[in-house]
Amino acid sequence: MKWPSVILSFDTEDFVTPQSDDALAFLVSELNRCDIPGCFALVGDKARALVERGRRDIIEALADHEIDYHSNDHHFFPPLATTIEPMDWEQGAAWALQHEARGVGDIEAILGRRPVAWIKTDSHWTTQSLHAFRVLGMGVYAARHFARQDLRPYWYMNMLCLPYAWMFDRFIAEDGSPEQVLARAVAQFEASADAAGEGGVIVYGTHPCMWVCQTFYDLHNIKRRGQPPAKGKWRPAPLLDEQRIRRNRRFWSLFLDYLQGTGCELLTYADMSARHASGAMQWLTQKQLGTLARGAIARFASSAVGGRSYSCAEILGALGWALARFEEGGLPGRIPVRSPLGPVETPRAMTEPLNVCARAVVGAARKASAYIDEYGRLPSGIDVGGHHFPPAQLLRAAAEAYLSILDTGKACGATLTPGPDCPEDAELLEGASIGSYALPKDYRPERLLEQGRLQSWTLREG
Numbered sequence: 001m002k003w004p005s006v007i008l009s010f011d012t013e014d015f016v017t018p019q020s021d022d023a024l025a026f027l028v029s030e031l032n033r034c035d036i037p038g039c040f041a042l043v044g045d046k047a048r049a050l051v052e053r054g055r056r057d058i059i060e061a062l063a064d065h066e067i068d069y070h071s072n073d074h075h076f077f078p079p080l081a082t083t084i085e086p087m088d089w090e091q092g093a094a095w096a097l098q099h100e101a102r103g104v105g106d107i108e109a110i111l112g113r114r115p116v117a118w119i120k121t122d123s124h125w126t127t128q129s130l131h132a133f134r135v136l137g138m139g140v141y142a143a144r145h146f147a148r149q150d151l152r153p154y155w156y157m158n159m160l161c162l163p164y165a166w167m168f169d170r171f172i173a174e175d176g177s178p179e180q181v182l183a184r185a186v187a188q189f190e191a192s193a194d195a196a197g198e199g200g201v202i203v204y205g206t207h208p209c210m211w212v213c214q215t216f217y218d219l220h221n222i223k224r225r226g227q228p229p230a231k232g233k234w235r236p237a238p239l240l241d242e243q244r245i246r247r248n249r250r251f252w253s254l255f256l257d258y259l260q261g262t263g264c265e266l267l268t269y270a271d272m273s274a275r276h277a278s279g280a281m282q283w284l285t286q287k288q289l290g291t292l293a294r295g296a297i298a299r300f301a302s303s304a305v306g307g308r309s310y311s312c313a314e315i316l317g318a319l320g321w322a323l324a325r326f327e328e329g330g331l332p333g334r335i336p337v338r339s340p341l342g343p344v345e346t347p348r349a350m351t352e353p354l355n356v357c358a359r360a361v362v363g364a365a366r367k368a369s370a371y372i373d374e375y376g377r378l379p380s381g382i383d384v385g386g387h388h389f390p391p392a393q394l395l396r397a398a399a400e401a402y403l404s405i406l407d408t409g410k411a412c413g414a415t416l417t418p419g420p421d422c423p424e425d426a427e428l429l430e431g432a433s434i435g436s437y438a439l440p441k442d443y444r445p446e447r448l449l450e451q452g453r454l455q456s457w458t459l460r461e462g
């Protein structure tokens with residue numbers, strides 16, 4: 001059997017139950033015994049608690065593992081979504097950046113390096129905080145919020161997004177001997193290996209606290225959902241009995257031995273980032289952009305050329321850049337690939353077709369390109385000569401104008417027609433939700449979910 005590559009990922013968050021530190025210490029020591037890399041996504045509160053409780057042993061044991069990020073405070077103090085939702089997008093992004101910079105800074109100070117990946121807390125995400133994590137240097141987003149089951153990596157908001165295939169927590173919650181638990185975990189591993197296919201990568205997550213606790217520390221402390229107690233008032237979670245804890249430890253040792261025995265490749269998020277990220281500035285040739293333009297006309301979706309996929313935001317960015325230079329005197333021989341975010345406000349819907357001349361199309365493309373340079377994202381619409389271009393219609397018109405220039409040396413006008421405002425890639429996000437113990441149960445974050453949908457402009461295959 002050809003095994004997929006595996007990433008072992010740890011949501012390391014319980015800052016109130018001291019025994020969760022011991023669980024973490026044991027999981028790490030077994031990884032060290034087997035020389036297997038782990039990816040430890042720490043919450044700022046947890047890193048500070050390790051210092052507080054004098055657990056230098058753990059901090060040192062983590063030296064050979066990847067350090068990742070799981071928020072400053074698990075998005076509890078104050079809750080992320082309800083704090084950000086009333087703000088305008090820029091304010092929300094600035095708030096998230098300010099708040100999370102503290103957690104990233106503390107983790108760097110305590111563990112000696114900056115986190116590589118962002119691992120989502122519960123189903124608690126916003127586009128503003130994802131942008132903040134990217135700005136803080138995290139190029140990977142694991143346990144992503146995409147609703148569609150699909151093990152393949154995708155880019156979203158310029159982060160390489162990976163799903164969790166499953167959690168070890170499921171197996172240690174079940175009764176049975178270490179060998180019985182192992183048998184169930186191995187059966188699951190083989191099933192997901194089949195699903196991932198050859199060359200696939202699967203991420204296995206776990207919460208170290210659940211190897212010793214009966215329940216989550218946050219669930220234990222929240223009596224009335226939406227009103228968590230003040231941070232200083234949180235109480236340790238109830239513990240499992242000694243026998244169960246020993247059983248869990250034995251299972252972990254057996255599973256790592258099994259994993260080693262398969263000979264599968266064990267990776268970190270940094271390895272994934274190195275495989276998928278392009279690093280330096282990329283350029284498209286005139287012909288390559290022509291291929292992407294034809295693709296955008298055939299299908300409103302991300303597409304690939306020269307072995308790399310391009311989001312609709314990148315394609316519009318490149319077309320805008322090229323058409324702006326054309327207007328100044330000539331089509332450039334090579335076009336830089338910029339990776340703007342999608343619009344942050346819902347584009348105004350078109351109600352009827354609109355004919356626009358070549359000059360208006362080129363002018364709108366130039367204005368969109370300048371907007372991308374200034375704000376790093378797509379505009380929600382561009383006004384030129386009394387005409388309003390939503391981004392979707394501008395993409396198609398710009399693609400037609402660009403191909404016309406390649407063909408005849410002249411741009412062409414277009415008929416803008418009503419249609420979807422987001423690319424087909426948005427299907428990946430359909431049914432996505434936002435929820436956590438930090439949020440009120442009846443909370444319906446329509447605005448945040450809509451902002452998430454608009455970022456489907458940045459989706460592309462990894």
Ligand SMILES: [Zn+2]
Pocket residue numbers: 011013070074120121122
């Ligand atoms: Zn968590």
